[in-house]
Structure formats: structure tokens, C-alpha cells
Amino acid sequence: MVHFGALLSALLLASAAAASPIVSPRTHLSFPPVPVTAKGLLCRVPIPIVQQVLCPRAGSANPSVNTPLGAAQGVADANGAVRFAVRYGQAARWQPSSVVTSWQFPNGNANASELPLACPQFNIDDSAMSEDCLSMLIYVPNTVTPGSNAPTLLWIHGGSFTAGSATGPGLDGSSLAAATNSIVAVVQYRLGVLGLVSPNGQTNLAAKDIMTGLSFLQKVLPSFGGSSSKITLAGQSSGANLIRGLLAIPSAQSLFQSAILQSDPMDYGFLSAGAQQTLQNFFIKQLPCSSSDTTCLNKLSIDTILGAQDSLINSAFSLDPSTGAGEPIRLVHDGSLITSPLDGTAPFPHVSKPVLVTNVKNEAGLSIYGSTPPITVSDYEGAVSSAFGTQPGAAILQNVNYAVATLASASGTDVASTQDERPTLERLGTDQIWRCPTWTFARNWVGGGGRAFVGLYVVGASYPGNTDITAFCGENGVVCHQDDIEIVFGTAPSPNAPQAALIAEMQARYKAFLNTGNPNVPGHATWNAATTGDVHALTLGGSGEVAAGGCDPSFFGKIVPYDYQLFGI
Template sequence: MVAFSTIFAGLLLSASGLASPLGTNTIEPDGRKFGNILCHIPIVQNFLCPRASNNKLLTVSTPIGTAQGVSTIQGVRRFPVKYASAARWAESSVVTSWSLPNGASNPSAQPLFCPQADAEPSEYSEDCLSMIIHAPDRIINKGASNAPVMVWIHGGSFLSGSATGPGLDASQLAEATGSVVAVIQYRLGALGFMSPSGSTNLAVRDVMNSLKFLQKVAASFGGNANKITVVGQSSGAHMIRALLAAPSASSLFQSAILQSDPMDFGFMSQAGQRELQTFFNEQISCASSNSNCLQGLTVEAILSAQDDLFWEASYLVPLAGQFEPIRPVRDGSLINTSLDSTTPFAKVSKPILISTVNKEAAPTIYGNFDFEITTDGFPSYGQVVGATFGDPRTSQIIDSQYYQVAENEDARAAIERMGTDYLWKCSGWTMARNWVKNGGTAYVGLYTLGSTYPANAGVSVCSEAGNVCHQDDIQIVFGTAPNPTTAQSNLIKEVQARYAAFLNTGNPNASGLPVWTKATTADVHALLLGGSGEAPVGACDPAFWGSAVQYDYQYYA
């Protein structure tokens, strides 16, 4: 039996393109190539792409040198910068002087991506530990350092993504929230997690170093180094979960926002990581002690070995699944708690905000099954669920009130709900309850309105009214939705107002908006974002997912 996350999330990869090791999907992992094409069309450039306007060169004095940036059309300055350096498979270190990414001389240039299989070699570099800082003129000109700082961590299954993905221009977000916003990059895949020596979590340490860098320079841009909030989507949110589980990262930020974190995936175990590492080392054919061989490997060879590992991981280690098999490891040193239901939960204190969208799994199911699935067809509903969950979970799921399918009824809707619930929604609600139970404050939200992300453009169900697919919350948060409807514009204003409040106080309630009740152990009070009221509990009843039916991190523990 293979974990449901193996087949289900593997389908997700090919449908929504969250990660494509072979680079063969027509829909790219973060919509980047599609977005890059649109970036050359002036009418949409301002919506999807980081601002290319450099009508005025601007400088800011920082403790480590002069920052060079450009002014955007929103009256926000944009400063690309290299925040850390790292040799291959070595821990990164924070830079001591200000420099533009990749040796650039023009501050309007964008940083190269971290190496990833779907990109051309000319698009990436191992020297990729860069960020783009967005700071409103009105904040910089105050001469005070009181504004909150938001750090965006991109998704992409830890295999793809960048600080320059579609919709990630933070100019409007910075202005609307009155904050300094940094969009960061970190090492991906094998280069970030699979050092042949066995050391891991290099990418987690990269992100920690980005926060240390911001603590040094935030005041120069009007930001308060003591008011840093980390925000991430998908694997970017999973990265934040790793930061929350790392005691040495605690002092680097005050609060966290986790969007669409597939919390069914716990951290990788040490034993599982050793299995994956052994396989990876076999693919690169270099002894872990042979530094000349390791340094002589081409990036393309490393990505090829990473690709082999990706497809074999779930068979080697069922806990790995196929969505994020290369991911943060509970190594007992940097990350020493699971932050899930398999071990005693750590005492916590930071405020967190957890959100999901109402059709997280739609790209997976409808993007791969272009035919109806019924109770007596082939494959049948029972076969699809059984092949992924096995016994006893299959019978517990399909016999429950939540996922029953009538004879001759198309079961894809039930399977989509199942995937959304267990991979994202209900596992997130379980996390919120645990967080509150152990001393923290949590707020939970569910998007019922979004803006179709480029990666979802080829999945028709994602453009249907009322359907919000994985990633469709990104352009709402950033305010980069192209040609927004009145409802989308209102939601953008609401979300950004709530984020502004959360960045400052750890509470997302803002004047003139409905009360967002904080989660309790009995009721997470999931606020409908784009709707009204709270989401019904449904299958997220703690007696069902995580209890009667185990999450993968429990089942394979």
C-alpha cells in the first residue's frame, strides 16, 4: 500500500504543476514561464510581475553599506539584495556588506532562481540566497523604525519557486499594510536538504539567516526588527512550521501566517531521511568524503539525481509521500519537536494565523481525471480510495457520512473534499487546536473567493464561481489579482487590513470588519474569507480526522 499522499499528491504535481522534476508539464510549478511571457505585455505587467520600473534610482544607508533600489509606481521602493552566502552543501552565513544579487550592477535586475529542474540553466544559480525588500516611501521618510516587517516564503514543494514568481510583487501589499515586506529565496530540493554528508535542513537555516539579515537592516527601511512576521504558502508555510519547531529560530520573529500548509505531511523522520540520503548518494556516485567529486558535480547532475529520488521516495519511505518527499527533518538538533499529534506538543506562545482554500485539491482530481468516477466504474470510487489509503482507513472514510457516494454519482467531488480535508484543511485545524491547547493563540480562515493563479489556468474547475484552488489566495494577499471584480477588490482590502492588524498586534481584527474569533480547543472558529460567518466543522470534527482516521504522519509514525 502506498500512502494516499503518494498517489493523491503525485497527481497534484502533474495537475497543478506545484513541482515538476522532469520539467515536462505544460503548467509550470509556480506559473513562472507562463508569467514571464505575460510580463512582456504592458497591460498585465503591473498585475503579475515584479515592477520593472526604474525611473528613479534610490539609495538607503544601512549598517552594512548603501542599499540601491528603484521606485515602483505605487510609491514603494524595491531593493534586491543578497542576504547570505553558502558553498555547496554547507551552512550559509549572513553577508557582512550590502550587494546586489548575482553580482548585478543594476538594482532593477531580478535575482536568479535557486536551481530547479523546470528552469533553464541560465535562469538559476547556486548563488541564490537573495531577497527583494519592498518599503513604502512614507515609512522610509519617517526616519523612525516602527513599521512591522513581513517576510514572504514562497511555495513549490521545496523543489521550485522564487522571489519573482507571478503575483509576488509586494509593492501594493507593503503600501496597504504599512509594512516593510521582504520576499525571499532559499535553497531547494537536494541542495537544500540532501547534503551527502548527512547534514540536513540547510534550507531552514537559510531562511533563519534571512531573518537575521533583516534584523540588521530593517531599521534603515523604517522597519522594526522586533516586529517580524513570517508568512508562507504551501511548502513556504511548511517551512514556517519548521521555524516554529526550531528553538533557535524563536527569537527571529514574533508571529506567523501559514497559508495552505499541507500539514498531513509531518517533518521527515531521521530514519526516513537516512534512507532517502543513501539512495540520493547512490545516484550521484560520489563518496560523501570525496569533496572533489561532490564539488565537481554539475547542477544538472544533481537535479537529475534529485529527480530520481523524488519518484522513488514514497516507495523507499512511505512517510515521504510524493508531494514533498524532500522536506524539513526532525533532526533532534535544529528541529526537536514534531508539532503534530505523534509526540507531546511543545509549549508555545506566538500568535499564528492558519488559512486554507475551499478547493485545495481540485487541480489534482479534475486535472487528472477527465472522466467520471463512480461506485461501479473502473477505476471505481472504492478502488481509487483503497489503492491509496488501504485498510482500515478506506472503509472508515467511504462509510462515513462525509464522503458517501450514491450509485452512478460522480465521486470526484467526494474525492476532492477528501483530499482538501486531510492534506490541508482538517490537519490545519488539528494544528490550531494543539497550538491553543499548549499556550498559543491561533486564528483560522477559509477562502471562499480567490483569484485564479497562472498555474491553475488550465484547470477549468478552478475558474468556476465559488471554487478557490491551491495558490488562488496568493494574488488576493498581494493585491495583484488582474482586473479584480468588486468582490475580489473588497476581499483584498479586507485581507490586507487583517494582515496589517496581525503584523502589529498578533490579532487580525480590524476596524469595520466582522469579528474574527480566535480558535479554542473546542471550536477553531474558521472565518470565511470572501463569505460570511464561519465554516462548518464537517469532517474536521476532531473525532474523525486525526482520531478515527489517522493522518499520514500518525499512520506511518
């Protein structure tokens, strides 16, 4: 038996050549292309050089703050915050990073207004990226001054571990900082094989980069009015996955107090040590160097490394199906740094930090509707049956949440061959990969001694590129993957009334969570903490709690296993 997500990942890889009507919910979830129709939209393109030239910040003052690492110069922002761009870490290629010993602008920049270059990745110009990319943008509101003891939110961007940057669309932290009266830092970390697949066997370098960033913040935050002991991690998609990894690292626990995980595809699980070794072996074979030839490895061009990475990503599923196709390069449960899978495949460790975990209503919509023609009833039922096996497949097709609702045709048309089942597949993909494993995680977290708050966005702000998927993500009432980002940051352009109300609510809730570990605030519905029996998922942008549906604990994770259970990760 092959699990549904894994099967559809394979079908997706074949569909480009064979025009298969079936598409996986596990397509690559990096930053989508942005239509360039006006300067305002250009400012949302995640290319630093474009933003530097066309989108200068409103403020021109250059405030200076003395830190233990030297003088920090910033740029005043019209939203009531000062932005500081800084290089926080340094690292040799495929080696752990360390905290810098002096305050430096990123990439040898000459002034505070210049933004950091992105870490090496596909689909951006060489001039917009650099291997020397361990930088962050720190936003300090005018209300926070030395002695304020303010909390800090450290945002970790998404992008399937292969894309994204601190200058990505909607990640200007000034409005969020001002609204929450907190310091907001947006951090970069090494991506792809440079951060997660090392010829020398180093693992989880990207997670170690975040730990370096946290150590840097603990050194400098008091100089800005922040508390070194009140740091909350927050991130979306693979950024949230990174946070889950940090929650499983004993040596990282003293570096932050709480965590916010948005749209983490928890079904994937961490990679196993065996899968990681398989990827590493294949990657080495793509390079013109041996794993022990450090001199040769250090001379490799970024283009050569990214080319080998591309070969690895395209081959990962066939090398080891547990890698899937959504995030084949990801964190590994190595047993030394990451010591727990944080799921039901091993005893859950004792935990104490409060966590806030959320999903959006249509997590799988962007993937499924992005490149998929309509899926017939027979295609859908056949894929489910063959993927899950007889008993789990039958259970899915009989579950009211995922069963085909075949309508009678007055004209005598064969509905089974004409009815589009992408909406059904979208529900199944959203629940299997994102929502249900998130709810399982919350129950496990509570069982381990921690406190968890669970939510589901039913209102969002279409992330740049999502509205290109007009067949679905551009429709009213649809909230696709990434559509929560500009709600949290308050960067949605011209928000309508529901969006504006949700921005105000979520920023108020985040302010409370940063300070107390509890997102409840006067004037808004009570957000009940999860229990081991009921996660009490709050509808964000609507009212009441979200019905469990297929996420009842007796279904996913029991009758239908998650990928991490199936592959024993």
C-alpha cells in the same frame, strides 16, 4: 494497510503508463505553466530574465539608504514603495549559510533594477538560475522612514521545495507594503537536494537559509524604518511548511514574532530521520562521487545534481512510503535543529507566538483535475476501502462529507460506472491533506499556550496556470491551491468586486496582525481566536464560520489517522 494519500501517490506514479483513472491529491504543486498571450501575462512568468527585459518597474528614481552593511540602492515603484534587491547570505555547496558582511546586489548585478536569479530548479533556463541565489527583494513603502519602527512581513514562496523564487507570479510586494504600512521582504532559499538532501549529512539547510535571512533583516531593518523585533513570517504551501519548521526550532524563536501559514499540507508531517537517511543514501548512489569526496562533490554540475534529484523524487515513494509524492523532499525532524514534530505524535511544546493559518476551499482541485479523467463510483469506493482498511474506509464512505450520492437513472444507465466522483475525491483530499490537519494544528497550538486564528478562502484570484484546469479550477466559486496568493499581495489583475473587497479586507487584517498579533479590524466580521474545542474558522470572502464537516476532531486524527500518525513521523 496503506494510507489513502500514500496509496493514491503510488497510483499516480503508475497512471502515466497505465492510464489509471485514479489520481492522488498529492501531485507536484509547483508553479504551473503560464499561457503567453500578451505582455501582461509574460510579466507574470516566474523567469527573472523575462521580467527584467519586458517588465521594467514604473519608477526610475534610485533612492539610497545607509545601512550597517553599506549603502542600499533601490528603485521607486509606482505603487508607492521602493524595491531593494539584495544578496542576504552566502554558502558553500551543502554547507550552512551565513549573513553577508556587506550590502551587495544579487548575482553580481550592476544596478538596483536587476532582479535576482532563481535557485537551481527544473523548467527554467540555465541563464535564469544560479547556485548563488540567497537573495531577497525588500519593498519599503514611502510612508515608512527611519524611526517609523514599522513591522516587517517576510514572505516564503511555495513550490514543493523544488521550485519558485522571489520573482514568482504575483509576489510583487509593493502594493502589500503600501496597504499595510509595513516592509515586505520576499526571500529565496536553496531548493531540492541542494537545500534539503546533503551527501555529507547536513539537514534542513533551507530552514537555516531563512534563519540567515532573518538575521540579515534584523541588522538592516532599522535603517529603513523597520523594527528588528517586529517580523512576521508568512508563506504558502511548502513556504508555510518551512514556517512550521521554524516554529519548531528553539534557536529561531528570537528571530520573528508571529507567523502566517497559508495552505500548508500538514498531513505529510516532517520527514523522520530514518526516511531522510534513506533518501540521502539513494541520492549519493546517483552521484559519481563518494559522500566524503568534497572536491568531486563541489565540481558536480547543476545538471548532474538536478538529474540525481529527479531520480530521487521518482523513487522516493518506493524507497519509503512516508515520503508521499507531493513533497518527498522536505524538512526533517532531526532532533537537533527541529526538535518537535508540532503534531500529536509527541508532547506538544509550550508556545506563545500568535499564528494565522488558512486554507482555500478547493486545495486538492488543481492536483486532481489537472491530469485525471473521471473517476467512477466503484473506483472511488474501492480506493477508499483498500487504502484505509475495513473500519476507517467504511467510516469515510459512510461520512456524509465523503459518501457517494448515487442518483437514480431514469434511462437505466449504470450510474456506478458513469458518475464522476472527482468532486468527492477533491473534498476528501482537501480535508485530509490540508484543512483538517490545519485545524488539528490550531487546536494543538492553543493547547500549547499560543493563539491561533483559522480561516478558509471561498473567494480567490486564479493563479497563473490554474485557469488552464478549466474542468474545475476555472469554474466560478472554485478556489484552488495558490489562488489566495494574489489576494494577499493585491496583485490580482483586474479584480472583480468580490476579489477587490477581499484584497482590501485581507490587507487590513494583515496590517493589524503584523502590529498586534490579532487580525480583527473595524468594519469587518469578528475573527474569533481558536480554542482547543472549536477553531472558529472564518469564511474569507463569505460570511460566518466554516462548518467542521469531516474536520470534526472525532473523525480525522481519530477514526482516520493522518499520514504523520500512520507512519509515526
